Amino acid sequence: MAKEEQDKILDEVTQSDYKYGFSSDIDTDSIAKGLNEDVIRLISSKKNEPEFMLEFRLNAYRHWLTLKMPEWAHLDIPPIDYQEIIFYAAPVQKAKLESMDDVDPEIRATFDKLGIPLDEQKLLSNVAVDVVMDSSSVKTTFKEVLAEKGIIFCSFSDAVQDHPDLIQKYMGSVVSYRDNFFAALNSAVFSDGSFVYIPKGVRCPMELSTYFRINAENTGQFERTLIVCEDESYVSYLEGCTAPMRDENQLHAAIVEIIVKDNSEVKYSTVQNWYPGNKEGLGGIYNFVTKRGICEGVNSKLMWAQVETGSAVTWKYPSSILKGDGSSSEFYSVAVTNHHQQADTGTKMIHIGNNTKSTIISKGISAGKSNNSYRGLVKVVKNCEGARNFSQCDSLLLGDKCGAHTYPYLEVHNKSAKVEHEATTSKIGEDQIFYCNQRGISTEDAIGLIVNGYAKEVINKMPMEFAVEAQKLLAISLEGSVG
Amino acid sequence: MLSIKDLHASINGKEILKGVNLEIKPGEVHAIMGPNGAGKSTLAAVLAGRELFEVTKGEVIFEGKDLLDLAPEDRAREGIFLGFQYPIEIPGVSTVNFMKTAVNEHRKYKGLEPLKASDFLKLMRDKKALVEIDSKLTNRSVNEGFSGGEKKKNEIFQMAMLEPKLAILDETDSGLDIDALRVVANGVNKLKTPENSTIVITHYQRLLDYIVPDVVHVLFDGRIVKTAGKELALELEAKGYDWIKEELVK
Numbered sequence A: 001m002a003k004e005e006q007d008k009i010l011d012e013v014t015q016s017d018y019k020y021g022f023s024s025d026i027d028t029d030s031i032a033k034g035l036n037e038d039v040i041r042l043i044s045s046k047k048n049e050p051e052f053m054l055e056f057r058l059n060a061y062r063h064w065l066t067l068k069m070p071e072w073a074h075l076d077i078p079p080i081d082y083q084e085i086i087f088y089a090a091p092v093q094k095a096k097l098e099s100m101d102d103v104d105p106e107i108r109a110t111f112d113k114l115g116i117p118l119d120e121q122k123l124l125s126n127v128a129v130d131v132v133m134d135s136s137s138v139k140t141t142f143k144e145v146l147a148e149k150g151i152i153f154c155s156f157s158d159a160v161q162d163h164p165d166l167i168q169k170y171m172g173s174v175v176s177y178r179d180n181f182f183a184a185l186n187s188a189v190f191s192d193g194s195f196v197y198i199p200k201g202v203r204c205p206m207e208l209s210t211y212f213r214i215n216a217e218n219t220g221q222f223e224r225t226l227i228v229c230e231d232e233s234y235v236s237y238l239e240g241c242t243a244p245m246r247d248e249n250q251l252h253a254a255i256v257e258i259i260v261k262d263n264s265e266v267k268y269s270t271v272q273n274w275y276p277g278n279k280e281g282l283g284g285i286y287n288f289v290t291k292r293g294i295c296e297g298v299n300s301k302l303m304w305a306q307v308e309t310g311s312a313v314t315w316k317y318p319s320s321i322l323k324g325d326g327s328s329s330e331f332y333s334v335a336v337t338n339h340h341q342q343a344d345t346g347t348k349m350i351h352i353g354n355n356t357k358s359t360i361i362s363k364g365i366s367a368g369k370s371n372n373s374y375r376g377l378v379k380v381v382k383n384c385e386g387a388r389n390f391s392q393c394d395s396l397l398l399g400d401k402c403g404a405h406t407y408p409y410l411e412v413h414n415k416s417a418k419v420e421h422e423a424t425t426s427k428i429g430e431d432q433i434f435y436c437n438q439r440g441i442s443t444e445d446a447i448g449l450i451v452n453g454y455a456k457e458v459i460n461k462m463p464m465e466f467a468v469e470a471q472k473l474l475a476i477s478l479e480g481s482v483g
Numbered sequence B: 001m002l003s004i005k006d007l008h009a010s011i012n013g014k015e016i017l018k019g020v021n022l023e024i025k026p027g028e029v030h031a032i033m034g035p036n037g038a039g040k041s042t043l044a045a046v047l048a049g050r051e052l053f054e055v056t057k058g059e060v061i062f063e064g065k066d067l068l069d070l071a072p073e074d075r076a077r078e079g080i081f082l083g084f085q086y087p088i089e090i091p092g093v094s095t096v097n098f099m100k101t102a103v104n105e106h107r108k109y110k111g112l113e114p115l116k117a118s119d120f121l122k123l124m125r126d127k128k129a130l131v132e133i134d135s136k137l138t139n140r141s142v143n144e145g146f147s148g149g150e151k152k153k154n155e156i157f158q159m160a161m162l163e164p165k166l167a168i169l170d171e172t173d174s175g176l177d178i179d180a181l182r183v184v185a186n187g188v189n190k191l192k193t194p195e196n197s198t199i200v201i202t203h204y205q206r207l208l209d210y211i212v213p214d215v216v217h218v219l220f221d222g223r224i225v226k227t228a229g230k231e232l233a234l235e236l237e238a239k240g241y242d243w244i245k246e247e248l249v250k
Helices: A003-014 A037-046 A051-065 A105-113 A143-147 A156-162 A164-170 A181-189 A430-438 A443-459 A464-478 B040-048 B072-078 B095-109 B117-131 B148-162 B178-190 B231-239 B242-249
Strands: A028-030 A089-091 A127-133 A136-140 A152-155 A192-198 A207-213 A223-229 A234-242 A249-260 A265-272 A284-295 A301-308 A313-316 A319-322 A328-337 A342-351 A357-366 A371-380 A388-397 A403-412 A418-427 B002-011 B014-024 B029-033 B054-062 B080-083 B090-094 B166-170 B197-201 B215-220 B223-228
Touching: A037 A051, A037 A181, A051 A164, A051 A181, A127 A143, A127 A152, A127 A192, A136 A152, A143 A152, A152 A156, A156 A164, A156 A192, A156 A223, A164 A192, A164 A223, A181 A249, A181 A284, A192 A207, A192 A234, A223 A234, A223 A265, A234 A464, A249 A265, A249 A301, A265 A284, A265 A464, A284 A301, A284 A328, A301 A342, A301 A443, A301 A464, A319 A328, A319 A357, A328 A342, A328 A371, A328 A443, A328 A464, A342 A357, A357 A371, A357 A403, A357 A443, A371 A388, A371 A418, A388 A403, A388 A443, A403 A418, A430 A443, A430 B072, A430 B090, A443 A464, A443 B090, A443 B095, B002 B040, B014 B040, B014 B054, B014 B223, B029 B040, B029 B231, B040 B072, B040 B080, B040 B166, B040 B197, B072 B080, B072 B095, B080 B148, B090 B095, B095 B117, B095 B148, B117 B148, B117 B178, B148 B178, B215 B231, B215 B242, B223 B231, B223 B242, B231 B242
Parallel strands: A127 A207, A192 A223, A207 A234, A223 A249, A234 A265, A249 A284, A265 A301, A284 A313, A284 A319, A301 A328, A313 A342, A319 A342, A328 A357, A342 A371, A357 A388, A371 A403, A388 A418, B029 B197, B029 B215, B080 B166, B166 B197
Antiparallel strands: A028 A089, A127 A136, A152 A192, B002 B014, B002 B054, B215 B223
């Protein structure tokens, strides 16, 4: 394939539009921009929070003031002025939603457009959704059906009101506000998110899903997700996100905490499609996320599956602490970067319990002038016997202006551990493209096929509905380009 | 059907084809033989449109169209199929998905609707039976982890699916044991019609026991230097290529 033609196809494909880039005209209750203790008190009082929450926030804020933004990631980020960000913006709604009719029609229209109808009749019957717009949850579906089984699935704010004991017990137990800069910031100002509680012996009968949408201008989104799975329980949880196209960079700093007890299993899938910025690298979301789960119980399991295509900057390392004997965790990731996007993502697997197992499959795909890094830690502590890890990190390069980097860290303190790491870097072969061409498949379609094939191991781990969405996303994000 | 006139092609400035002339009529089977490095695979690649090679001179008319003007995928859609000497692996892409995409692209080119899933699967079944290929192969990713013989069988299966007007089989016999050779040759023979034509590129006469050519050409140093009936293949098998070289020098 001729060089110019490669570039042409690359350009065409990389110019495909971000189709979630519209914004909605919704009355928003915003506070003044900037961050100080009064802002935090205001957020807490707006949410009518109990005293322990305000205290948690203030402690986090005071700790945050002592921290500096981490600089170890392979990311080039201009300084962020935290006094220019609005830390709370919520769509104005009636105090308590009793039925769908109470949801602002403009909000309903927004989510219809995104393909997420809020009307339960229209929803896929096996997916319950919590919908978070800007700083606040606007609707949670199938709450009642789930409640019959004792499952709690609600917005984080509702959980603070209705289940303060659970929140107080588990919030910050996996990701402390002292954990890192962005965790401290989130703990200080977070406004909503989702809470999931699966009681002992219950298999959640449907997929639970949270859909995050940033709408308002100049705002940051800071949400928390907390999932608690009691003994012998199971849940599959999905998370999706989009944002309007705006020229300024917007900040998203989230925390996810997961607690998995004896013989329980959690599957956590993400399709991250925040606005990535335009072709020249203007605008886009800065995505700084701390996700961590603890496999606390014996034989507990935690699976992370993520398809990351959006955001101008992604800084994200979903991690598992394998504390229970025989517990295991799997991490499957496809991270796609294009244009000027930057991603530094990976995982941490901390082996503490005996005979714990972890698997890491990471697929990075870079195109345009983007940079894509895998960063992963596998740690086996001294008293952990019989730990096993297998890591495979593959990078696929499309074009010759992008970068792929792999930073694996191994800390093994027990001789019985077996740790394997494999890494490959490849380009889409000219021979593969030609082979497809010769069967009548155009170069663009060929690249779509090859990339999806490359990512299949990960996509196969996602629930059906998400897998389809993920495949389409991959095709849209970089259907074409040639190595 | 195919008319090649004074075709010159080079790679990285080095001329490989130095004036190839070839006429193929519908229904004919042509064998192209020749020693290593003669340009046999280059000819196949140039006809299929591989851009690694630069055509510096000459013309190729296929079914009345200037073939050299068409993109590789359009040549395929016009009915040219290349059976690769070294079929390419595409990890993670199932043969079903690959073939469905290919077949529907061919249909789109002809202005036809895509096949319904059930019709497509039936077509797969029929063609699998025709070329005696195991479902185990078509259920896997395209050529991934296939043995040499399995890859060649898969090429013939794809050819059956796409029903080309002109099939170019590049060293399809290389790396095949006698049983696989028979399966591959049977497949090619079953797909033969009075309208479609085949170019069989090979080193050895062996394959031509099974796929009987109408015409045999010897390609030597970028030119076709000898053309005769199928008996030429036997002569080459017995005497090697050196006598042709000597004839040329004279």
